[in-house]
Each structure stands twice: as structure tokens, then as C-alpha cells.
Amino acid sequence: METLDQLADSTRVWIYQSNQPFKEEDENQVKTYIKQFAQQWVSHNRQLKAFGDLLHRQFVVLMVDESQAGASGCSIDSSVRFVKGLQAEYGVDLFDRMTFTYLDGEQVKTADRATFAAKYKAGEIDDQTLVFDTLVDNKSKFEKSWLKPLGESWHKRMV
Numbered sequence: 001m002e003t004l005d006q007l008a009d010s011t012r013v014w015i016y017q018s019n020q021p022f023k024e025e026d027e028n029q030v031k032t033y034i035k036q037f038a039q040q041w042v043s044h045n046r047q048l049k050a051f052g053d054l055l056h057r058q059f060v061v062l063m064v065d066e067s068q069a070g071a072s073g074c075s076i077d078s079s080v081r082f083v084k085g086l087q088a089e090y091g092v093d094l095f096d097r098m099t100f101t102y103l104d105g106e107q108v109k110t111a112d113r114a115t116f117a118a119k120y121k122a123g124e125i126d127d128q129t130l131v132f133d134t135l136v137d138n139k140s141k142f143e144k145s146w147l148k149p150l151g152e153s154w155h156k157r158m159v
Contacts, residue, residue, distance in 0.1 A: 004063075007051060009140035011065040016083050016094040017101055017134045019110060021057040026090055030054050037082050038062065056108045058101060059132065060086065060094060063139060100155060103130040103147070113158055120150075120159035127151030 022030050031054045038052030041064070049065040062079055087094045100116040102109055102125060111119060119125045129150045136142045150156055 004051060004139070004143075007049065007063060007065040007139055009138065011051075011063045011139035013136055013138055013142045014062045014079065015132075015134040015136065015142075015146075016060040016062075017096075017099060017110075017132065018058045018060070019093040019096055019099045021108070021110075022054065022090055022092060024057070027054065027057055030060075030086065030090065033086065034060060034062075037079070041079065056101075058108060058110070059134075061142075063142075065139075097134075100158070101132045101134075102150070108132075116155075117159045125150065127156070131155045 034052040034054055038050040041048045041050045041052075041062075051061075051063040053061050055061055060083055062083075083094050086092075093099070098113040100111050100113065102111075102116075104125075116125070127150050130147050131150050131153050133146055133148055133153050133155075135154060136146050150159070
């Protein structure tokens with residue numbers, strides 16, 4: 001498996017956000033599963049230059065540097081099956097795109113859309129609150145703007 005610095009800025013990124021943190025006691029095992037998947041991830045029998053990790057106990061991040069071999073439909077399907085397997089094994093939801101994750105001080109917090117909007121309306125979060133943008137699609141955007149102020153994110157449309 002590659003390290004982040006070994007991947008081109010154009011590397012494709014997929015971020016699966018959990019509706020709740022993985023349990024602390026499961027974190028190392030989940031990280032191991034993700035890294036093993038990334039090491040064995042192939043496209044048309046060609047090894048992908050891939051990276052995978054669990055960040056903040058809540059985000060499954062998979063990356064493929066397509067300069068060597070592109071991620072095909074079949075390889076992307078295999079990654080979705082892998083993530084669905086994690087979801088089933090650990091009892092989390094990794095496919096709910098209407099779950100929002102943000103920083104409250106140093107603490108990572110998650111809210112459904114209605115709760116997130118209510119917190120904004122109540123002033124508990126504002127345009128400066130840092131949110132995790134799970135729609136970033138390449139390594140450069142991931143490094144520069146995965147975490148950004150709510151007022152600069154697509155999340156703003158949801159409040």
C-alpha cells in the first residue's frame with residue numbers, strides 16, 4: 001500500500017462517512033482491514049496504486065492513483081462491497097449522505113440533516129464551524145479542503 005506522499009495530487013478519493021464513530025476497541029482492526037483491502041485492490045487483474053485508512057474513527061478513506069492503472073467499474077464495485085461489509089460487521093451506516101460531521105472544538109460530532117439545520121438556527125454552529133466535505137474527489141482537494149468552514153461548503157445549502 002502506498003503512503004499519501006507517494007500519490008499524485010490527481011489521485012481519486014472516495015470518503016465513506018460513518019453515522020457514528022467506530023468503537024475505540026475496533027479501530028485498529030478496522031484500520032487493518034482497510035489497509036489490507038487497499039494492498040490487494042486490483043483493476044482487471046492489475047494492482048492499483050492505492051491507499052486506505054480510517055480517519056477520526058469515522059471516515060473510511062480510499063484513494064487510487066490512476067497514473068499506473070485506472071479504477072474500473074469492477075474495482076469500484078469491489079470497494080463498495082468491501083465498505084458494505086465493514087458496515088454490516090460493525091453496525092454503522094457508511095452510505096447516508098445526509099449525515100453531517102463537523103468539529104466542535106477538538107471533538108468530531110455528527111448530526112442528521114434536520115439536527116444540523118436546527119443547531120445552525122439555534123446558533124450552536126455557524127458559518128465558521130469546520131465541516132468535513134465528503135464530496136472532495138481528489139487528493140489535492142482532500143488535503144486542502146476536506147475540512148472547511150461551513151460557509152464555504154455545500155453544507156451551507158442544507159441549513
